Amino acid sequence: MGAQIRVYRQKIASTTSTRKIFKAMELIATSRIGKARTRVAAALPYANAITRAVSAVSSQTEIDHPLTTERGQVRRAAVLVMASDRGLAGSYSASALKQAEGLFETLRSEGKEIQAYLIGRKAQVYFDFRSRGYEKVWTGGTDAPEFSTAREVGEALLSTFLKDFEDGGVEEIHVVYTKFRSMVVQEPSIMRLLPLEVVDEDEPQDGELLPLYEYEPEPEQVLDALLPRYIEARIFAAMLQAAASELAARQRAMKSAGDNATELIKKYTRLRNTARQAEITQELSEIVAGADALNAS
Amino acid sequence: MATQGELQVEIVAADHFVWSGAARVVNARTANGQIGILPGHAPILAILEAGELSVVPVSGERLVVGVDGGFFSVDSNRVVIVADNAKVGGSVTPESA
Numbered sequence: 434m435g436a437q438i439r440v441y442r443q444k445i446a447s448t449t450s451t452r453k454i455f456k457a458m459e460l461i462a463t464s465r466i467g468k469a470r471t472r473v474a475a476a477l478p479y480a481n482a483i484t485r486a487v488s489a490v491s492s493q494t495e496i497d498h499p500l501t502t503e504r505g506q507v508r509r510a511a512v513l514v515m516a517s518d519r520g521l522a523g524s525y526s527a528s529a530l531k532q533a534e535g536l537f538e539t540l541r542s543e544g545k546e547i548q549a550y551l552i553g554r555k556a557q558v559y560f561d562f563r564s565r566g567y568e569k570v571w572t573g574g575t576d577a578p579e580f581s582t583a584r585e586v587g588e589a590l591l592s593t594f595l596k597d598f599e600d601g602g603v604e605e606i607h608v609v610y611t612k613f614r615s616m617v618v619q620e621p622s623i624m625r626l627l628p629l630e631v632v633d634e635d636e637p638q639d640g641e642l643l644p645l646y647e648y649e650p651e652p653e654q655v656l657d658a659l660l661p662r663y664i665e666a667r668i669f670a671a672m673l674q675a676a677a678s679e680l681a682a683r684q685r686a687m688k689s690a691g692d693n694a695t696e697l698i699k700k701y702t703r704l705r706n707t708a709r710q711a712e713i714t715q716e717l718s719e720i721v722a723g724a725d726a727l728n729a730s
Numbered sequence: 731m732a733t734q735g736e737l738q739v740e741i742v743a744a745d746h747f748v749w750s751g752a753a754r755v756v757n758a759r760t761a762n763g764q765i766g767i768l769p770g771h772a773p774i775l776a777i778l779e780a781g782e783l784s785v786v787p788v789s790g791e792r793l794v795v796g797v798d799g800g801f802f803s804v805d806s807n808r809v810v811i812v813a814d815n816a817k818v819g820g821s822v823t824p825e826s827a
Binding site: 472475476478479482483485486489490580583644645646647648649650654655658659662665666669 | 740742743744745746747760761762765772773774775776777799800801803805806810812814
């Protein structure tokens with residue numbers, strides 16, 4: 434009996450200390466989430482300005498830019514998958530990867546080859562474990578993305594896109610990331626990055642007409658300079674959303690882990706008390722029985 | 731058109747907002763050379779060269795912003811400067827990273 438109490442005490446002690454970790458991680462995620470959301474908001478003016486400019490140029494001029502032209506036949510597609518660097522974020526990485534898996538399936542059924550580009554250590558581990566190949570991986574800082582990373586990713590994707598199919602280039606680029614809807618809703622989603630369909634989700638500018646711009650130097654050059662930036666901005670926006678989603682998912686996961694730990698501690702405390710009570714009862718009855726035996730003799 | 735006499739200027743960088751306000755003149759360097767934007771300028775979309783651009787606000791001192799590339803658009807007295815890396819130098823307190 435004594436052994437049982439000790440086991441329960443040990444379990445209570447270890448659960449208490451893990452609960453401390455969960456609590457701490459929850460608090461960290463909570464404090465970072467505000468910052469992540471501010472960054473999503475801070476990147477918005479840039480994205481809006483660039484979207485507006487790109488739509489102006491592409492709608493007002495008849496330029497066949499390689500980035501906006503639909504290729505007749507798509508034989509190979511690149512997919513950029515954004516997962517997290519670290520675990521303990523509930524199903525965050527798993528659902529992003531599941532979404533990616535679904536996309537791979539569709540692309541394959543359309544007879545397209547797939548080139549994977551990964552962001553986040555969890556995505557890398559997932560691919561490594563299944564010994565699947567990937568082109569490139571960026572790890573570190575998924576919960577606080579830097580613009581320089583977005584630029585690197587953009588450049589890498591752009592260079593494969595501009596290559597010919599025969600040289601290993603791709604004809605389509607998709608991005609899988611987790612959209613941050615609210616603190617409780619984050620949805621894994623897919624967007625097609627290239628060829629570009631200029632969509633502005635955030636500002637269906639109530640019927641305001643875009644002015645007829647003059648271009649300097651020439652519309653072609655302006656578009657040349659704008660499009661890579663537009664792509665970088667979109668990748669960066671996706672990364673920021675993914676970061677906010679990751680933190681929200683982590684906060685929620687840690688909250689429920691902490692709650693579960695509290696529950697467990699309660700249960701073990703009850704069991705420990707019962708065990709202790711049983712031990713006392715047994716000791717008492719042993720003494721009484723002993724005394725009885727002595728009296729009887 | 732729109733409000734006479736001043737420009738609404740917005741300067742944004744990739745990950746943060748840099749400056750906004752009313753201004754009299756904006757000077758920038760494009761691929762073709764120096765360009766000065768006064769109120770009432772025709773709509774234009776131009777590529778910025780790396781270098782400095784300056785804004786003369788309606789009130790306060792001249793603002794000099796160092797950029798390394800980007801573009802800007804002007805329409806109906808609204809100037810949006812999108813810079814890759816904007817560093818505010820000069821009289822205004824720097825808030826860029």
